[in-house]
Amino acid sequence: MWRSHAINLNEYHMNKHWFVLYTRSNCEKKVSEMLSKREIENYCPLNKVYRQWSDRKKIIDMPLFSSYVFVRVLEKDLSNIKSITSNIVNLVYWLGKPAVVKDEEIDNIKFFLNDYSNIKLEKRNVDVNEEVLIMRGSFYNQQGVVRAVKNNSVVVSLPSLGYSMIAEVPISNIKILNAEYEIEPTQYHSLSVC
Numbered sequence: 001m002w003r004s005h006a007i008n009l010n011e012y013h014m015n016k017h018w019f020v021l022y023t024r025s026n027c028e029k030k031v032s033e034m035l036s037k038r039e040i041e042n043y044c045p046l047n048k049v050y051r052q053w054s055d056r057k058k059i060i061d062m063p064l065f066s067s068y069v070f071v072r073v074l075e076k077d078l079s080n081i082k083s084i085t086s087n088i089v090n091l092v093y094w095l096g097k098p099a100v101v102k103d104e105e106i107d108n109i110k111f112f113l114n115d116y117s118n119i120k121l122e123k124r125n126v127d128v129n130e131e132v133l134i135m136r137g138s139f140y141n142q143q144g145v146v147r148a149v150k151n152n153s154v155v156v157s158l159p160s161l162g163y164s165m166i167a168e169v170p171i172s173n174i175k176i177l178n179a180e181y182e183i184e185p186t187q188y189h190s191l192s193v194c
Contacts, residue, residue: 016041018101019078020092021069027087028063034085041072044110048117064109064119066090070101 021056023031032044045064050057067089071081078098082088092099 015074016072017075018043018070018072018103018106019075020099020101021071021081022088022089022092023069024087025067028065028067029070031069031085031087034087035071035081038084040084043070043072043106043110045070045113047113047119050118059117064113064121070106094111121185130160 020053028044029046032042035042046061047064048059049062051060052058069088073081075098078091082091094100
């Protein structure tokens with residue numbers, strides 16, 4: 001009896017996916033707290049942002065994605081979750097279905113926020129260019145595609161949402177795959193990675 005129960009629990013957890021809830025403006029933290037109180041797995045990525053007032057400077061936690069909270073549930077439970085609070089406006093849809101975010105993308109957001117602060121979001125289309133391998137940092141040994149070269153920043157795309165995160169990373173932290181030339185490791189450049 002216990003064995004079949006354990007198998008059912010494993011199947012239950014394997015069928016859970018990350019979905020995106022669209023919340024009322026400035027209600028992301030409240031929605032996340034409410035979901036947590038009901039023991040519903042959720043994630044509200046918080047960005048450490050530097051704010052300066054006339055008399056002081058302070059680091060505050062602001063939601064990285066305005067009006068978005070990620071929730072990991074079975075798809076059939078989504079309608080019940082929407083009714084938990086009026087601060088949940090709707091689900092985020094992609095191609096007519098609730099948007100599903102890969103576990104790896106949620107993990108990448110967590111790693112990124114752990115290593116960087118004052119992150120800016122950019123809405124971007126995903127293009128196909130040169131493939132790279134991240135050699136150091138949170139995304140060690142992850143492959144990506146160069147999207148743009150800017151001043152000292154790397155852009156990591158989250159295809160499920162169409163967003164990119166930007167942070168400063170030296171070009172020496174990447175290796176271009178199938179490259180016919182070497183990059184000077186002491187130079188710093190900005191690049192966009194998917």
